[in-house]
Amino acid sequence: MSGRTLRALAPLVAVAVALVVPLVVSDRFLLKVFTFCGVNALVVVGLALLFGYAGQISLGNAAFVGLGAYTSAFCTVELGWPWLLGFAAAGAVAALGGLALAIPSLRLKGHYLAMATLGFGLLMSLAFLEAEPITGGVDGFTGIPFPSIGPVEFRSASSLYWLVWGCVGVAVLVAHNITSLRPGRAMRALHGSELGAQACGVDIVGVKVRTFVVSALMAGLAGALYAGVVGFISPSLFTLTASVTFIAMTIVGGTSSLAGPIVAAVALTLVQYVDALIPGLPRETAQTIQSYQEDIYGIAIVLIVIFAPRGLAGLWKRRNARNEAS
């Protein structure tokens, strides 16, 4: 098969695989693991836009996931809103948070931006812990209802899987539209040279703010989905570690790509659940792998940065280019 057909078929194959998973996977826990993969993929699609395309780092995106999760939990449990409304509110609150974080990003670059977003993330995880009347403090939020749209409730493992990956699908479509048209070129231009982008009339303030907001929105929606899938959230989920994990997935996935980061998000999420993935795996081995999880992420980043600075997506493009040349 030539590189060109392979590349054209790849998205179709990916969609087919995603569709088939709930039909072949009967284990409910495993299906839930694949659902978590989707939640993380949704966060990472947003980060791919922000970091992979526009070159703006955020070490605080777990805070947006948390904002979304708590907003949806609060709206459905405390206010008794329908799930869909809480879901929309989660997106809106996270997007507002993104707007707030975009403001320092306008003046900061590189390491300074990393520090500012990291600070934002730390501040928010403290807020989740301290704002007890809203968030339930350290004990978290329990009894969050399953997602539902009108009379349709997403209760079964497979329906939750469809819901989450359906959202990922929509997000990918939206992100693809952004990246393949004018805003995507503006984002990559910003990444390449801010001076050059300004000289082309690119509204760099507008592009940065919008990209931050879109990435926060996707993270917030992912948080709301997570809350609905699990039914329980606590501050320990939305910490710096989670933010770093998301950025790790994005870096391993590669720049200027959506597919790469999604593949990386799925692969690195599965590392956390090797025991579910490989049934015969001895308990001790699984525990060892899990306890080295962060080291595995770290090593993955180091290897990628040294051997494939443009990530998995870069490797894939290089392979295609070689096939076409030969």
Next chain:
Amino acid sequence: MTLLQVRNVTRRFGGLTAVEDVSFDVFEGTIKALIGPNGAGKSTLFNALTGFDRPDEGSVLFEGEELVGRRPRDTVRAGVARTFQNTQLFEEMTAGENVMVGSQARQRRGFTIAMLRLPSAIAEDRDAREEASRLLRLIGIEEWVDVPAADLPAGIRRLVEIARALATRPRLLLLDEPAAGLNATETRELVQTLFRVRDSGITVGIVEHDMGLVMEVSDEIVVLDRGAKIAEGPPRMIQKDPAVIAAYLGGEVDDDV
């Protein structure tokens, strides 16, 4: 007709006056060069004209509109495009994509329209693509369209940056040392490009060190020395100007010390 009026522009950095009370006009359809020894204030003046820097005093009128205080994006939208001494290409994007970004100066479809992939966003995309290939053809570098900027030779990089600036559809194109780092053949091609750009109705302003090129292409020259204008006129006059000769010889003596 006067396209650009620079009036009494002064720019200070701390105790240093980089540009001091400089005034000149640029006439439509001409090529005007800005020359001077190193540190004469040429690039500072360039930045002041394009919104990348704000002069402390003075005014820059483009078609009668004040440019001082505008952001780079508004300046380019008003019709003044520029290139950089160190080319500012988007390295991971192809030559064609680089030029397409230039079209953004005159496009207005936003994020939402693109998100929904509305027909107007697609049309705009096609328009930018066609404009990019037209400009690359005009400059004679269409065979590089799909090559990432990072892999382009120095001469082609300069020309791609010019094509990108032209994609903004400027009335005035300002080039900051376009011949720097070019070999003789590449410089010849650049000269041809400059004439082609001027003949297409675009006024050109150029900061350049290559005196041969400056004398060949410019209709008029402004000479700066230590921030101040010391001469202005057609090339033949400038070559004989005692103040200019002194400034350049003085500059060279300084370099040798």
